Amino acid sequence: MNGVERYERSRSLFERAAKVIPGGIYGSKAPGFLVPGAYPYYIESTKGCRMRDADGNEYIDYLCGYGSQIVGYGNERVDGPALERASRGDLLDQPAPVMVDLAERLVASVEGSSWAVFMKNGTDSTTLAYSLARVRTEKPMAIMAAGAYHGAANWCGANPFAALASDREGVLSFRYNDLGGLERLFAENRGRIACLFLTPYHHPTFKPQELPDPALYETARRLCDAEGALLVMDDIRGNFRLHSRGSHVRFGAKPDLWCMGKALANGYPISALLGAEGTRATANSFFITGTYWMSAVPMVAAMATMDEMERLGGVPRLESLGLLLKEGLESAGRESGFGARISGPPAIPFLTFDEDPDLYLNQRFGAAMARRGVFLHPHHNWFISLAHGEDDIAETVSRAREAFAAMRAGRE
Ligand SMILES: Cc1ncc(COP(=O)(O)O)c(C=O)c1O
Incomplete structure (x- = not known):
């Protein structure tokens, strides 16, 4: 046919x-x-x-x-509790109690994190991480690997979508695993780097995937510390598939911020930004919101997804x-x-x-x-x-x- x-x-x-x-x-x-x-x-x-x-x-x-x-798809142990929650209301005037359960559970399971906030798409989470890093460090630039995807927003300069050159002025890129190139980028832009975004391993579209050089994360941490920049782990594609305590653990990374999404609730719309203790004060000072960001059904689904993952x-x-x-x-x-x-x-x-x-x-x-x-x-x-x-x-x-x-x- x-x-x-x-x-x-x-x-x-x-x-x-x-x-x-x-x-x-x-x-x-x-x-x-x-x-x-x-x-x-x-x-x-x-x-x-x-x-x-x-x-x-x-x-x-x-x-x-x-x-x-x-x-x-259609996993009854996830959909059952989610539908039950929907029958009592999803988007409410105030968060449902499950929001506290979910934040506690993620913080307990993602190694190194101490707080969590929820939103809808991965791009919401990476965009908030970018803003938070700039406010925390009072520096303008983010570094990303060339070809890495951090969302469909113009500020993520490494992605190939149309944007004005000025939209991308806040982003510098290096060739993945080129540790010398990364060192040079930090050195040439000293005093201007707010954060380094990395996915746990490199998954560029149209190309074979690359695992991190064994020295990548140690180098990244050292350069971020020397610059006072934050290391952001964009785990949106990897979370729950690479390590139960966060993909960074598999590769020995020590991030300051974690972006999670996709598998978090088995398809129910929710993403999360998690932070290490040192970023808490900045997060507390932020006005974090979106009309649907506290809807309860995906939070119930996220809790059930974590249970089901363990069971399976x-x-x-x-x-x-x-x-x-x-x-x-x-x-x-x-x-x-x-x-x-x-x-x-x-x-x-x-x-x-x-x-x-x-x-x-x-x-x-x-x-x-x-x-x-x-x-x-x-x-x-x-x-x-x-x-x-x-x-x-x-x-x-x-x-x-x-x-x-x-x-x-x-x-x-
Ligand atoms: C690594 C990574 N970051 C960010 C995003 C953006 O997530 P979303 O499409 O939910 O906005 C994606 C989506 O594919 C992704 O794979």
Whole structure:
């Protein structure tokens, strides 16, 4: 079945959308960011790690709502308490008691943190971290790794979206893991650096993922301390998947601020900014608010997600599923003569092909897998959830074996 027949309803919805929604679908879900015509544009329903698109095609999903699903779509142990809370009210005049429970629980579990505030999107959290660092240090600049994504706001100068040059004046960037380059940037801008933003490891879009140099975090801490700057750990993509006490623990980092989001409440809208004791006074002085930032349902869902993660085996289980997928896909690729490699931590994998700088093979592979009922992104890392099982991974690898063979034979 070709893409036109397979995605007929998706296409007709998209044609309607294009008339009333800028771009039809925006952000990383836009057809141009996937492969136009090769993927469904609209999803109708989900359960566990499976989903059904608007035309009734079924998939094993490796995007997990862009990382937000960690214990599986429609998880009853999360949705049950969340729906119960909704029946008594979500957005109230004052916070619900669960806000205190959640802040205490996060502070107890994220090593080094002493306070937490809640908001909706990751960008809310990184933007607040940036403001807080500038007020705390009375310095203007942030440093980020080139290609790192810290949100869809113009101030995050390292991201590739359109902005006026003046919007980006507050951000400097260095090549990830170039410790000498980072030292130089601090030295050249002495007295002007408010903070250094780092993701626990580097996950640039369109490129293989990179783990931190063993000396990165020690260097980062030393440079921040000498400058009086804050080290911000943007753990929005990694939180709950890399270490139960915060991804920084896995890599030996000692941040001052932590940005969390995505998996925090298994898809319910909530993000968080956490801080070390030394930042408390500045946070106390801030007017922190958003109309929906204290809604109770996502907070209940966050508490339930943490319980459910523990029950289902947490980070070690995600890691072992990820390793199984990595080994299976790489060996299926080799069987058809492809140097297909998974980079990054196994629970947040991304596949690229050797000698494929323009990602043409990635796009062919992504399209071939979508046609076979596996939803992977050709340009953005993937996510594993605790709803994936060994059988789902085995099915994925067997579809990949077919896809690689078809690509090798020039059929796809
Ligand atoms: C590392 C990182 N920071 C920040 C963000 C922004 O989060 P949001 O899209 O919820 O605003 C993302 C989203 O992908 C992210 O991966």
